[in-house]
Every structure is written in structure tokens, then in C-alpha cells.
Amino acid sequence: MGNCFGAQVQHVSGLSSVNSAQQASLATLKSAGSGGGIPWEGPQPHGPQDNGGSQEMRQVSASPGLPETGSSGGATSAHYLHPFTYADLKSATRNFRPDSLLGEGGFGSVFKGNIDERTFQPVRAGQGLLIAVKKLNPEGFQGHNEWLAELKFLGTLHHPNLVKLIGYCYEDDHRLLVYEFLSRGSLENHLFGRSRHTLSWANRLKIAIDAARGLTFLHDAQKPVIYRDFKTSNILLDAAFNAKLSDFGLAKDGPTGDKTHVTTRVMGTYGYAAPEYVATGRLTAKSDVYGFGVVLLEILTGKRAVDKNRAGGEQNLVEWATPYLADKRKWSRVLDQRLDGQYSLKGAQKAASLALQCLCQDPKLRPTMKEVLESLEPLLNPKELPKNLPSSTTTQIASSRPRHHPAVPSQDRKVAQTAQQEQKLIFYPKPSSNAFRLPSPQHIAAGKQGSDNVSPYRSPLRVSPMVRQ
Numbered sequence: 099m100g101n102c103f104g105a106q107v108q109h110v111s112g113l114s115s116v117n118s119a120q121q122a123s124l125a126t127l128k129s130a131g132s133g134g135g136i137p138w139e140g141p142q143p144h145g146p147q148d149n150g151g152s153q154e155m156r157q158v159s160a161s162p163g164l165p166e167t168g169s170s171g172g173a174t175s176a177h178y179l180h181p182f183t184y185a186d187l188k189s190a191t192r193n194f195r196p197d198s199l200l201g202e203g204g205f206g207s208v209f210k211g212n213i214d215e216r217t218f219q220p221v222r223a224g225q226g227l228l229i230a231v232k233k234l235n236p237e238g239f240q241g242h243n244e245w246l247a248e249l250k251f252l253g254t255l256h257h258p259n260l261v262k263l264i265g266y267c268y269e270d271d272h273r274l275l276v277y278e279f280l281s282r283g284s285l286e287n288h289l290f291g292r293s294r295h296t297l298s299w300a301n302r303l304k305i306a307i308d309a310a311r312g313l314t315f316l317h318d319a320q321k322p323v324i325y326r327d328f329k330t331s332n333i334l335l336d337a338a339f340n341a342k343l344s345d346f347g348l349a350k351d352g353p354t355g356d357k358t359h360v361t362t363r364v365m366g367t368y369g370y371a372a373p374e375y376v377a378t379g380r381l382t383a384k385s386d387v388y389g390f391g392v393v394l395l396e397i398l399t400g401k402r403a404v405d406k407n408r409a410g411g412e413q414n415l416v417e418w419a420t421p422y423l424a425d426k427r428k429w430s431r432v433l434d435q436r437l438d439g440q441y442s443l444k445g446a447q448k449a450a451s452l453a454l455q456c457l458c459q460d461p462k463l464r465p466t467m468k469e470v471l472e473s474l475e476p477l478l479n480p481k482e483l484p485k486n487l488p489s490s491t492t493t494q495i496a497s498s499r500p501r502h503h504p505a506v507p508s509q510d511r512k513v514a515q516t517a518q519q520e521q522k523l524i525f526y527p528k529p530s531s532n533a534f535r536l537p538s539p540q541h542i543a544a545g546k547q548g549s550d551n552v553s554p555y556r557s558p559l560r561v562s563p564m565v566r567q
Contacts, residue, residue: 148322150265152243184269186219190211190229194209211229212228215227229264230278233272236273245275245347258342259341262278284330284334285334289400304341305335306393306397315466317467324360325348327389358382360381361381362381370393386463398433398449399419400435400437401416401434428461440484452494
């Protein structure tokens with residue numbers, strides 16, 4: 099452990115170069131949008147699933163219906179994506195009116211809506227299935243590439259701990275994505291929002307385990323995926339506090355064959371990005387492990403990764419907390435005081451030690467997500483939980499198999515607007531004069547469309563002080 103926080107990684111310049119936008123045909127997607135949906139084929143994980151489900155992988159039929167998992171709760175690699183018209187989504191969200199707004203971000207805005215569960219047609223508020231509709235802002239920070247990445251990854255990967263993509267809208271200049279609705283919103287809301295209820299120790303562990311399962315699934319797929327933007331605002335919760343990863347706009351295909359990393363522009367969120375990735379642009383699965391360590395630290399402390407309202411030496415959570423985590427006599431000082439001692443001291447110590455390992459400066463010393471998951475799961479054993487934990491809570495969190503509830507990204511607006519706290523580590527060149535065209539579904543499914551291609555509709559983001567331009 100002593101080697102984890104040695105010499106500081108030197109920052110380097112010259113990371114702003116990007117690949118030019120690929121010129122691919124729109125015709126196939128347009129025709130699909132006017133007819134049936136798109137059945138997606140994608141990478142499958144190998145080996146047993148960590149959520150206790152079956153190893154069996156099955157393709158979901160390309161007939162109308164919601165994306166679904168296998169009967170045993172395992173992962174599937176394809177599901178039907180429904181092509182919505184803009185008029186239908188406008189009606190489902192009641193003309194995108196303000197009281198339907200769930201949150202806003204660089205991509206655009208997310209609205210709550212209602213559709214019929216069988217026909218997918220819009221219905222009145224309070225009826226049918228709740229959905230979340232993400233509407234692209236053509237002049238926003240993150241545009242076509244994120245929209246394409248969501249289609250590519252959530253259209254081909256299906257797991258209980260990944261948010262379900264129900265469908266999409268590609269019509270004229272409109273770009274929208276339709277997700278299941280997750281009623282409890284983001285982990286960010288519960289840790290840093292104004293909720294009167296403190297997230298219990300057991301539920302914090304459960305959420306961490308679910309998120310670890312999601313990342314493990316991505317990393318262990320036949321075609322590995324690097325999530326690249328793991329943070330509390332991207333972890334959504336259903337009514338039973340089952341956690342799912344959302345927002346795959348920055349996800350990237352992982353290295354294959356003899357390659358050890360993927361070299362790409364620095365993209366992510368300040369405070370969560372791994373130091374070696376920021377310094378060199380080299381992306382690996384261990385970059386996600388670092389981000390997981392930051393989130394696990396936020397879960398333990400109840401503090402944001404970066405908060406300029408804190409005292410100077412405490413603004414960066416990792417820099418403030420790691421000296422305590424490395425000291426066996428002081429590690430408990432970082433724990434969230436709102437827990438009021440309602441946690442297992444032994445379990446909390448193990449979780450704190452795991453966070454420290456994930457935050458090692460040397461990525462080679464960090465555990466894999468599979469190892470992280472194997473370390474976390476035993477902590478939900480009743481013997482590792484507080485003895486005075488209510489039995490109802492124990493029953494709720496003890497199940498390792500997620501329950502499925504209607505869902506879509508729901509976020510507390512004040513908490514969701516974290517631009518003042520988080521700075522994106524993204525470089526964009528000047529908009530190209532060439533028209534940006536979507537790839538065909540075959541290109542998307544085959545992974546030929548890089549998520550780093552630049553759209554002329556996107557505006558430059560603020561550059562983090564961590565990186566020199």
C-alpha cells in the first residue's frame with residue numbers, strides 16, 4: 099500500500115488532437131425510424147454473472163416490447179429499440195413543459211413522460227409506463243457523439259445494473275433517447291441533496307455493490323467497454339435502491355488483442371478522472387477503477403469529490419482523505435457523521451481500505467473491478483451489518499438480485515446542476531464546415547463509429563486546470 103501514493107504524475111500537453119468525423123450514411127436509420135425498431139446485437143460477457151443470475155445469454159426477440167432481462171436476472175446482449183416520432187414524445191412529455199423537467203446537463207434536458215406499455219403510444223399523466231426522455235440541445239456541449247454512444251452501448255449491452263434504453267427519435271434535427279424511469283433519482287441526490295433522510299449504511303453498500311456489478315459487466319464483456327465517466331450523478335436508483343449506471347455518452351471501446359490501453363482525448367469529470375489518464379490520454383479499465391474509488395470515498399464520507407466551499411485543504415476529497423485512510427488510527431475520521439455510528443466498524447474499515455487501493459497512483463496496483471466486487475459483496479452479510487439495523491431494511495438490501503421498476507433518469511434539479519462543482523475534461527476543436535452524418539445501425543452495432551468524433555453542433559467546454567491545452 100505504501101507505493102500507492104508516491105511521486106505525482108506529471109501533466110503533459112498535446113492531448114487535444116481528435117479524429118475527424120466519419121462520413122456514414124443516414125438512410126438506414128431513417129428507414130428504420132419510419133418502420134420497425136432496430137434489434138441490436140452486441141458483446142456478451144464471458145464467465146458467470148456476479149449478480150447471481152444464470153450464465154445463459156439470450157437474444158431478446160426483435161418484436162415490439164420493452165427491453166427485458168432473462169428470467170433468471172442475468173444479462174442479455176440485444177434488445178428491441180423502439181423508433182419514436184418527435185410528435186409522440188412531445189405528447190408523452192406534455193410538450194416538454196417545465197413541470198415535466200427532471201434535470202439538465204451538457205447533453206440537453208431530461209423530461210418525464212408516459213407511454214402505453216404495449217403500443218408505446220403517449221398516454222395521459224398518471225397512466226401507462228413512466229419514461230425519461232433525454233432531449234439533445236443542438237447547441238449544447240455534448241451532442242451527436244454522445245447520442246450515438248448511448249445508442250451503441252445501451253443498444254447492445256443489457257444488464258440489471260445498466261439503465262434500460264427503450265428507444266430513440268431521429269427526426270429532422272431532433273435527437274432524443276427514451277429510458278426507463280428510475281423513481282429515486284441519482285445517488286448524488288441522496289448523498290448531497292436536501293433530503294431529510296440519510297442514506298443508511300446498508301443501502302450505501304448495496305448501491306456500491308450494484309455499481310461495481312455494472313462496471314464489472316462492462317469490463318468483462320467479450321468486447322470490453324470503458325465507462326469513462328463514473329460518478330454519483332450517473333448512478334440512478336429505483337424504488338428498492340437498486341443502482342444502475344446511466345449516461346454512456348463518454349463510454350469507449352476498451353483495448354483488444356495485445357493492446358494494453360486506448361489512447362484518446364481526455365474526457366471525463368474533474369475529481370473523478372484517473373491521474374495517469376489526465377496526464378497521458380491512455381485509457382484502461384483501471385481508469386474506471388480509480389473513478390469507482392472516488393465514488394466509494396464519497397459514499398463513505400458523504401462529501402463531494404470536489405467542493406470549493408470547503409476549506410482550502412479539503413476541497414479535493416481524494417487529497418484530503420487519503421492520508422487518513424492510510425493511517426489505521428485515523429481512517430474512521432473520514433466517515434460520514436450523519437451515519438451516527440450506524441455501521442459495522444469492521445465493514446467500514448474494509449470498505450475504506452478498498453477505496454484506498456482503488457485510488458492508487460500506480461494503476462497496476464489497483465484491483466480489477468471483479469476483485470473490487472468480490473471484496474464488497476461479503477460486507478452485505480448480516481454479520482457485517484450493524485446489529486441494531488431494522489429487520490425490514492435488512493430484508494430489503496440482503497437480496498442480491500435487483501427488482502425491476504419503471505424508471506428513467508430522475509434528478510434533483512439543484513443537485514443535478516453541478517457544473518459549478520465539476521469541470522469537464524474535454525477538448526473540442528473548432529466546428530467543422532462539413533455536415534455531420536449519423537452512421538447506419540450496422541456501423542453502430544459493429545462499433546465503427548468512434549465516440550470521440552466531433553460534431554459541428556457542439557460548443558467548447560471549460561478546460562480543467564488539470565490539463566494544459
